[in-house]
Amino acid sequence: MELTSEPSEFIYMYASHESETELCRMELNALLGQAKPLKGRGPMLRSSRLLDPDRSPYVSMRLDVLMQGDSVEEIARQASELELGDATFKVTYVKSGDPCSYEDQRMLERRVGSSIRGKAEMKHPDVQFGLLSAEGQWMLGWCRHPERAWRLHKDKPNNYSTGLSVTTARSLVNILVPEPAGVRAADPCCGMGNVLIEALSMGIDIRGWDINPLATRGARANLKHFGYPEVVTLGDMTQVTDRFDAAVLDMPYNLCSVLSTDQRLVMLQSLRRMAKRAVIVSTEEAAESIQQAGFAILDSARVWKGSFVRNVWLCG
Known part of the structure; x- marks a missing residue:
């Protein structure tokens, strides 16, 4: 042999x-x-x-x-x-x-x-x-054995205290895009770019948006720090007209960004227009709103840190 x-x-x-x-x-x-x-x-x-x-x-x-x-x-x-x-x-x-x-x-x-x-x-x-x-x-x-070079992404110039960990962000990308070849993906509420960085490290074609100029500036700095291209645009996800194969939505959850049920539904409907496959993350129960937006829930999970719990849904 x-x-x-x-x-x-x-x-x-x-x-x-x-x-x-x-x-x-x-x-x-x-x-x-x-x-x-x-x-x-x-x-x-x-x-x-x-x-x-x-x-x-x-x-x-x-x-x-x-x-x-x-x-x-x-x-x-x-x-x-x-x-x-x-x-x-x-x-x-x-x-x-x-x-x-x-x-x-x-x-x-x-x-x-x-x-x-x-x-x-x-x-x-x-x-x-x-x-x-x-x-x-x-x-x-x-x-x-894995080399785990992605662990270096923990040391970002900018991050939120409640931002996605590198492990969680990488896992979300894998759930969203298990086979990267030819897939166009989006993160319309990209924050500091944690998901974007993990996706780009896997060779995935991805673009990001955020309505917060502080977030987009931080995301651009993070991307540049790791040598990735600037793929972030300042803008409201409800105004994005591009279509993608897959999209991830980490819904706002800090104390300054509490969403009403109607606002959440509008975001989810915009996501549905943007992509047929999606991974949705929320600290609140959102299954009913997800289905109202036209998605079918394919799988779900929870991940937590202390009392801070994130719900994750894979939708199609």
């Missing part, structure tokens, strides 16, 4: 804080579809979809499955057929799988590693293999 062999499937290991559990589920459902949960020590999803682990703030590793068997001996036999060339390697027991003592983990790693024809390198291998045991099955594959 050559090192360039195609994986048969992918196992995604993930984790989230309890305050983001619902949002994590919603995001991974959007990105991976009907992935099958895999029982083990930690949460895992089994899928045929290839997803860059850097897309999701919750994915900690992707295992590209190369071989499967009923025992570690069967995996070792298959591993002996690997052709690594001059590449160095390391075998690591995946801790999200079945519980295993430290000593047994090292023993299993040595058993499989000794069968691979190549040079072992523990510190800086060219290839890292993951050995996984779950639900009575053994698997060996490539470990793909």
